[in-house]
Amino acid sequence: MYRDRLQPGLAAMNRQIALLLLLAALPLAGCGKMKEKIPFLKSKAAATPAPVVAAAPVATPRPKPAPAAPVRPAIDTNAQVVVLCYHRLEGKAGGGLSIEPALFEKQMEAIKEAGLAVISMQDFLAWRRGEKNIPPKSVLITIDDGYVSGFDVGVPILKKYGFPATFFIYTNFVNSGGKTMTWAQLKKLRDDGFEIGCHTVSHQDLRRKPSKWAGDYESYLKEELETSKKILEDKLGIRCVTIAYPFGLHNAAVHAAVEAAGYEAAFSTYGARLGHGVSPFTLGRYDVTAKMPGTQQVFDVAINFTGMAAPSDGPAMAQDAAVAMITEPMNNTATTDSTPLIKANLASFGEFDPGSVEMRVGSLGLVPAKFDAATQMIEYKVDKALREGSYSVIVTVKVGGQPREARWTFYYNTIGEVPEPAARVTPATKPVRKPGKK
Structure with missing residues (x-):
């Protein structure tokens, strides 16, 4: 009987002990599972809301500022350029297209002593495009055809004075033996910083189709202008944008073909002072060769900037190519x-x-x-x-x-001298009479 009264108490104690054991095991067992199994924990967990984490604010992306347009330099549109044209630097052995090496060096020295800036072809073109300024009086040096004397004689002298130059090459002449340059020499010119322009394939008058040409005139121009350009670009890995007309001869049809072929500038052999607005396809050069009368005089007129100015593009009355400076008497x-x-x-x-x-x-x-x-x-x-x-x-x-x-x-005049410009005389001014008694 005593045992019967004791059993309910023991049962209650056992339940309490079991509950304590379960609570002690909570840290070791999954909290979620224990909450599911114990009713009062489950209800308590449901009653407690989970904390809400505020979302971090998302920054609004700002648009990137547009890149600033490049600032173009102020261009001196009143600057002038003279272009010298040489062929062979061999003296009498080179015939009418040649001058003495000593004379070539003397002329380079004269340019240096005159304080003139010898600019590269790229600087000249950049000036014309409005991308770069040049000195008020600048000189371009060009050497035509591809005679080896330009490489053997001309280059050492040009390097001595630190002058850039452009070599205009007609492609059939290269590697043809004798006194011609090789492709290896042209590559050396390129690597030494000299520029190379086109002088056509076969150096013939571009104004008319040769009798031996089987195709039409248009195909002839395409061959001479485009094929030669591609050969130079492919062989030398350069961009060729300048051309010198064979014999300096050209006309409107040639100008159009030159432009269509992708040239930026074309040169003749009729010297003039070139301004910023001169047509790009009628750029005159002073031809400094023995065949021209007064070779040194031609050079002097050029570097003294006393020759005629080539006209700018404009009204119909403006000529589209300058008359040769070998006039009698010469300009100025x-x-x-x-x-x-x-x-x-x-x-x-x-x-x-x-x-x-x-x-x-x-x-x-x-x-x-x-x-x-x-x-x-x-x-x-x-x-x-x-x-x-x-x-x-x-x-x-x-x-x-x-x-x-x-x-x-x-x-x-009887003394053969150009008169000095007359000094400007400022008229004397009468004193201003102050108001008052006479």
């Missing part, structure tokens, strides 16, 4: 001959109407000048003595029915 020079022979080479006009050629001379008016279509020379011998003073010569032609003009000035 003086003569002691009171009845001088006045002449000029008109080839740089391209194709024009021979019957339209006229010459006018200041104070004389229209003169009966003679024009030789074969040599492209116009000349007039003054038949009455001139008075001392300055004389402007104006030559006009018609190209495609449109007038073109070139002009230059010379002086006549």
